[in-house]
Amino acid sequence: MNDDPRAEIRATVTAIVDRRGEDRTGRAWKELSEGGFHLIGVPEEAGGSGGGLGELSVVVDVAAFHAVPVPVAETAFLAGWLLARAGLSVPAGMTVASLDEAIGHRQDGVLRLSGRLRVPWARHAGHVVTMVRCAEENLVAVIPGDAGVDLVTAENLAGEPRDLLVLDGVAAAASAAAPPGLDAAALLRRGALARSVQLAAAARAVLVSARRHVTEREQFGRPLARFQAVQQHLAALAAQVTAMQVSAQAAVAAVEHGDADAAVAVAAAKATTSAGARQVAAIGHQLHGALGYSSEHHLGAVTTRLWAWREEFGNESHWHDHLAAALHDRAWWPLLTGDAG
Amino acid sequence: MNDDPRAEIRATVTAIVDRRGEDRTGRAWKELSEGGFHLIGVPEEAGGSGGGLGELSVVVDVAAFHAVPVPVAETAFLAGWLLARAGLSVPAGMTVASLDEAIGHRQDGVLRLSGRLRVPWARHAGHVVTMVRCAEENLVAVIPGDAGVDLVTAENLAGEPRDLLVLDGVAAAASAAAPPGLDAAALLRRGALARSVQLAAAARAVLVSARRHVTEREQFGRPLARFQAVQQHLAALAAQVTAMQVSAQAAVAAVEHGDADAAVAVAAAKATTSAGARQVAAIGHQLHGALGYSSEHHLGAVTTRLWAWREEFGNESHWHDHLAAALHDRAWWPLLTGDAG
Amino acid sequence: MTTSIHLPPHRLGEAARRLRDDVRSFLDGELAAGTFVPRCDAWMSVADPAFSRRLGARGWIGMTLPSAYGGHDRSPLERFVVTEELLAAGAPVAAHWIADRQMAPSILRHGSPAQRERYLPAIARGECSFAIGMSEPDAGSDLASVRTRARQVDGGWEITGTKVWTTGAHFAHAIVVLARTDGSPADRHAGLSQFIVDLPAPGVEIRPIRTIDGEHHVNEVIFEAAVVAEDSLLGERGAGWRQVTAELAHERSGPERYMSTVPLLRAWAEHVRQQGDASAERELGGLTARAWTLRQMSLSVAAALAEGRPPEIAAALVKDLGSRFEADVVETVRRLAGIEPRKNGPGLDGLLAEAILHSPAFTLRGGSNEILRSVVARGLGVR
């Protein structure tokens, strides 16, 4: 992430999200979408902003680092990707993706959708993209947000919207056949990659905050950073954060380059970042003391995200099982090195 | 363990085993058996030395604390107990127990035994006690050590004998019907209780040694005990050791008093002591540095025992499964408090 | 104190079993009547004054106090049985918990006859909630870093300063404040004294501090030249630190130091029983073994208290292990249950959300694990 375009994106997005004040979220989202950052990594011919997965990861990373609640992972990483893969165009406004498949049936040439779909950010979205099972076909379809569907609101531990859409024969606004390989497992993997990047970024935010806290604060008459136990905690935190960052970045690179073993990389990265979240949050809170447990401190915004995101798109148990299943067909060491063996 | 007879036993056994010099083991065993300590807790009418499980635990604890390789757990805890339960008398000399059941058949009124039996210390034993499956009967039988059986020697990680006896129709020297409830599970539980006491004692030895080491040694120009990280390690070690001790002692008390939930206590104690062994050995070695890794240092004698004993008579996975199975029939909290619910 | 921590196991007798049965019957009745739902960490965060009064009426608060002060002359071990049953049930006990656990023994020991008369019977009836004003802004774990001052004035004391993270001050009937009466901050432990201040009081402002779960359990309590009566001094002038340290041993010694997440564990055990997942079963067995051992340790600490042996080191050690256990329960359930935690969720998801959001507090309150380990190291003679 050191080449120039990415550094520029990082700087621009940081300037947008790293602000305090009224309606921080609304303003950040407005500026991000005006700048096209909510659809980065989605090809321009599909209505996206162009750029690759590396650029997209930078945007998601910065937003997660600053714990600003904007759905860039949901719009660009998931919805835009689904639409582009299916050859559909991204509608104007906020378009997010369903985590579940809808059931479709055709009636008088109209595709009608039913089902209970978990759709993060649905309450704010203009459109929802979903995978559809229709007779023997796999489709991708767009549901207009104002189609009179039932919406049950809910939030994750960080207070981010995790809504439920209840569809009962809603007409799709657009649809197309899903290309081969685009299935529920592929969607889950895509989401897992996004959350890996976000978890690593949130973990980095904990480290930065903890480092600042222990150098600025005193206890028993000397800076916290002078206590050996504090130093040891901080070093363990840095090790865990670095592991999370390397795994997420390596998985992004593997997917970006279309590596044959990209699926293993994503599984390992989501497992590493999900499993690391606990220690990072625990050390972060331990080093910040009671102060970090107040809702007024920034720390809680990132630790609650660590706790929420680690469960989303499969926690480490899910991906451990996935890796174990992959070992049924491949020997251990070649799986690790990404070779045929 | 503060009442007087136990304190006296502790002092006497300590004096016997806490010595250096030539043939330390042989001399310790000779004096222990001359004093009847190898059959303490076994009723006098069965040829034992009398006393209860509490007294027996003291002997086993002291021997384990000093890492002196004598089979008190095998003679008194297991062999003597098996014989007494079956109404048989303990033969003279060293009598140890088989971990496996033999297959018996009667021929001309003689009970003949076959099978591959794991028998710790068999190479040194005058007699071996084993449970026997004979047609529909469960028996306890005595095999003379000189009966011409095949013996395959092996050792555990601490170098203690873990031999294999191969029997092919050997005549039993004595036998009796096993009373109800005396089965393979009961023998395993009895061994688990013995090893729990031993693991806790070995853990205590690590703590004592580590405490001495860090107060006596200097590094970077000051005593190791002055480093905060060292203090924190030592405190974590003390916590783990105390947990192991309390669990083993509570299990001994539960079995001694014939509590209804003694089986839960033993399962929990063996799980706690087996699971704790890792951290105790790891912190012990970390605090002793390279010195403790030399075979000349006392530390290795106790840590290798921790590593060996935790696997014997079921490691923590075994006993965790056992507790989980108990929860099929009982609610969680009543299981913990030992009440009907 | 040279080899290991002496903590012999204790066995509860038949009387304890009968008492336990009584408490369980009571709790079953309350659950059946729907007066509460089991919650994690309820002893810190779920206060129900009516529930506390019902417990008081049954003689289950102030159990170890003398009957002369409305207590019940029972042993710390009988109190242990009641305490662990309430915790295992996740019952709403926060309205009386601090008063019963810390302030009752402290007032009995250090209080004037008038203070005993005034507070102890009310505590035992479950009608008097206490808060403890200890931590101050920017002090972190350094509890001796006290800047609040109490100045002797005509007819009493004038208190000025700020306390933070004060649990339950918003519903407490009184707060105990540690303040400097003599010397300067450089004297640290010396010159500190304790005061009991009835609430509400003029010059005392109580502001909510919301924690990361969005809830209001703790407060900032600001004393602006608040004047209290002469006899609100608790115990000896200048002996405040010694009194507080003894309270801390009480604070650390109870079964709540490993049981905060037991309601979650019990709910998960039911979930596992229905699921039949071998991997989850094994880990449930592992947590069960740890809980069994912690309970035995906690029982030993109670027995030490009952025999008048000060359990400071052992209590610190049990809390260190216990708070790790509490957090590991949360971690194991979340890793294996395969559900996403959800605030106010109706079942395991709600219990899990609450427990996760409270988890930083397990190791922060009652002394961080570093502080506890220092106490243990000192007990081993290495400092």
Place this chain on the structure above:
Amino acid sequence: MTTSIHLPPHRLGEAARRLRDDVRSFLDGELAAGTFVPRCDAWMSVADPAFSRRLGARGWIGMTLPSAYGGHDRSPLERFVVTEELLAAGAPVAAHWIADRQMAPSILRHGSPAQRERYLPAIARGECSFAIGMSEPDAGSDLASVRTRARQVDGGWEITGTKVWTTGAHFAHAIVVLARTDGSPADRHAGLSQFIVDLPAPGVEIRPIRTIDGEHHVNEVIFEAAVVAEDSLLGERGAGWRQVTAELAHERSGPERYMSTVPLLRAWAEHVRQQGDASAERELGGLTARAWTLRQMSLSVAAALAEGRPPEIAAALVKDLGSRFEADVVETVRRLAGIEPRKNGPGLDGLLAEAILHSPAFTLRGGSNEILRSVVARGLGVR
């Protein structure tokens, strides 16, 4: 160096893949011929000079050395591929490991032309084993606490002192000794110098130290007024500590810092595949994820070396995580495999016994985890 450790991922190319295939073919051939069996920690403890010579003949030792000194002008990343394949196979590489890893770069950088000529080609052929005399009795982790002295005498240096825990000194062709040439122990880092001493040598006694596994891998090396030639000084007089520190970064940076127990893990993976125990499968998946991440980190460190960026902090951090992983592999296998470890056992039991008995060394060698964490904390600017 203010936010986190910069460690961008590196992707190996097609050439690396071909090299890897070559190494695997070679190792398959050796395994088929029965020249070795996979062993844990083989890079520390299993020396086979003939095997090392065969590797040397293929150009897989001294890979990054210039061809002028018998090397192969290859990149640290190519060396990384060969190294990880040898470690994954548990191959007997201890005869050349230290020479190749630490001494070759050190002699290339600090050695005189004559020293380079003398040692580098022999190292690259796999014919020269090195030992490193660093630790001293009673010094613990304090490597700068050096009491060994080198005194300039007629025609050379006279060395007196004792080194302990010296791996492979009993078969090494030379030992590098850190000794005080100037100043006093109070000067600590200043006044230390390095010497290369060919072995065996008069006045140098090598005594075995048996470790708790009963094996002889390390030694006590006693110098009793051993006289060595003038030109045995390595590098600059008085710069020994700086030179050693640079070596330590090399020592800590390789994949052996997480791979010592990979042969056990591979054997267990086969065992699990046959068993089909869901609980074991999940934990195997967990160790696999951690190994994958550690490999990516280790690869990033190699890439940093290749670009000439000093990887000191990152290497310390990877070793800290890596040594925990090595120990967790052992713990997981023992907990789940359901077999008792047995010294010299024929299968998993033997690998497990060896790994358990070596496990204290994982976190002791190359710097304890406390030391490593201090290095990391310093790198974060907090010390």
